[in-house]
Amino acid sequence: xxxxxxxxxxxxxxxxxxxxxxxxxxxxxxxxxxxxxxxxxxxxxxxxxxxxxxxxxxxxxxxxxxxxxxxxxxxxxxxxxxxxxxxxxxxxxxxxxxxxxxxxxxxxxxxxxxxxxxxxxxxxxxxxxxxxxxxxxxxxxxxxxxxxxxxxxxxxxxxxxxxxxxxxxxxxxxxxxxxxxxxxxxxxxxxxxxxxxxxxxxxxxxxxxxxxxxxxxxxxxxxxxxxxxxxxxxxxxxxxxxxxxxxxxxxxxxxxxxxxxxxxxxxxxxxxxxxxxxxxxxxxxxxxxxxxxxx
Numbered sequence: 001x002x003x004x005x006x007x008x009x010x011x012x013x014x015x016x017x018x019x020x021x022x023x024x025x026x027x028x029x030x031x032x033x034x035x036x037x038x039x040x041x042x043x044x045x046x047x048x049x050x051x052x053x054x055x056x057x058x059x060x061x062x063x064x065x066x067x068x069x070x071x072x073x074x075x076x077x078x079x080x081x082x083x084x085x086x087x088x089x090x091x092x093x094x095x096x097x098x099x100x101x102x103x104x105x106x107x108x109x110x111x112x113x114x115x116x117x118x119x120x121x122x123x124x125x126x127x128x129x130x131x132x133x134x135x136x137x138x139x140x141x142x143x144x145x146x147x148x149x150x151x152x153x154x155x156x157x158x159x160x161x162x163x164x165x166x167x168x169x170x171x172x173x174x175x176x177x178x179x180x181x182x183x184x185x186x187x188x189x190x191x192x193x194x195x196x197x198x199x200x201x202x203x204x205x206x207x208x209x210x211x212x213x214x215x216x217x218x219x220x221x222x223x224x225x226x227x228x229x230x231x232x233x234x235x236x237x238x239x240x241x242x243x244x245x246x247x248x249x250x251x252x253x254x255x256x257x258x259x260x261x262x263x264x265x266x267x268x269x270x271x272x273x274x275x276x277x278x279x280x281x282x283x284x285x286x287x288x289x290x291x292x293x294x295x
Contacts, residue, residue, distance in 0.1 A: 011048065011055060013074065016067075016097045023090060024074030026051075026066040027098075029059035034127075036104040036288060037094065038066035039111025041271075042135075042207035044198045046073030050108060052194075053277035054284065062288070065103075067094060069110070072207060073198075082208040084117070084221050091118050095125055104288050108132035108273055109245065110209050116223050116253075119230045128233040130284050133245040133270050135213065136223040137253040145214070152211040159205035166199045182241035182269030191274055227256035234260035235287045237280065239268035261287075 011026040026047050036058055040050035047055075047066035058064050067090065068075040070082035080086065091114060095103065104127050107115030112134025119126045140148060151157040165171040173192050185191055213221035234257050238250035247264060254262035263283060265272050273280045 011066075016093055018090065018093055020080050020086065021070060021078035022075070023070065023093070024068045025094065026055060026064070028055055029063045030061070031063060033061055033063045034104070034288075035063045035065065035098070035100050035102075036106060037091070037100070038064065039091070039105065039107030039114050040066070040069065040072075041109035041111055042069070042072070042210045044072075044195055044202070044204060045109070046198065048073065049191075049194055049198065050111070050271075050273055052274075054106075054273065054281050057281050057285065058288070065094060065098060065100075069207065069209070072202075076202070081212060083212040084113075084209060087114050087209055088117060088121065092122070095122070101125060102127045104128050104130075106130040106132070106284055106288075107134065109270065110135050110207060112136070112245075113209075113213075113221060113223065116227065116230065119232055119234070120223065120226050123229075123231060126232050128235075128288065129230070130235045130237065130287060131250075131253070132237040132273060132280070133239050133242050133250055134236070134253065135210075135245065136221050137227075137249055138245065139219060139222070145218075146216065149214050149216050152206065152214050158211060159203065162204040162206075163199075165204050167196070169196060172196050172199070179243070180269060180271040181275045182239065183267050183275060185275045186277070187274075224253065224256060227253060228258060230257045230260075233287075235283070236260060236262040237272060237283060238262060238264050239270055239272045239275075240264055240266050241268060242270045242272075244270045 014025050014027050016023045038051045040047050046068050051066050055064050070078040105115045112131040113136030115129050115131050119129050236254035238247040240247050254260045
């Protein structure tokens with residue numbers, strides 16, 4: 001099924017049906033061009049929020065496929081928990097639905113974890129990856145870990161209290177400026193507008209993946225022991241001032257992947273793809289379009 005958005009930067013959307021519900025997927029670019037799958041973050045994030053600037057740039061010469069994760073963006077009809085296993089099934093469903101035998105995968109935060117996971121679980125279908133401040137690479141000191149776990153288990157802490165931002169521009173601006181960005185973005189007021197609109201429609205709070213990725217004593221999603229198995233070209237982008245996924249964490253993950261490159265993005269926060277879209281877009285495009293050695 002197709003759906004076409006509206007507005008100055010409306011993207012073509014399609015639906016991919018799964019047993020738990022249907023995914024809303026942005027599809028842009030020439031049908032037979034090299035394919036790239038864009039995976040956004042958790043919480044209030046969506047394909048449009050994360051990749052508003054990257055989609056039209058890559059779509060000039062790539063077939064761009066960007067999904068809204070279950071219970072995020074336009075993918076609201078979903079039965080069950082959208083945990084790590086469910087998100088993995090979503091990625092495979094997209095690869096199969098669009099007959100993508102081999103694809104580049106670009107993901108940030110939650111989507112960065114799923115980018116790494118896809119390279120590990122389906123290496124034959126992944127040409128190269130870009131992981132921007134990826135999740136699935138974290139660990140915390142014991143007491144802090146238990147506090148985060150309690151937050152993830154408590155609807156009061158992970159949904160009700162964040163919901164106090166809904167309709168409050170000042171609180172939303174503080175959240176965006178301190179939690180997601182580490183400096184001014186070229187379209188910062190638009191970012192705040194977009195986040196407010198998303199929260200007004202769907203509420204605020206963490207995603208199922210975020211809430212279930214942490215257990216009481218250890219991380220339920222920890223990809224670090226297997227990163228050495230990734231054998232495709234890989235680029236990691238680390239926001240120097242990211243408070244969610246520390247730059248040192250992303251750099252350590254990159255060093256665990258054979259032959260991976262890492263770029264430390266000076267002055268950038270967690271949402272570097274929105275804080276400096278031209279810079280991040282140039283790094284992604286250059287990496288995706290470079291010639292393989294010997295080709």
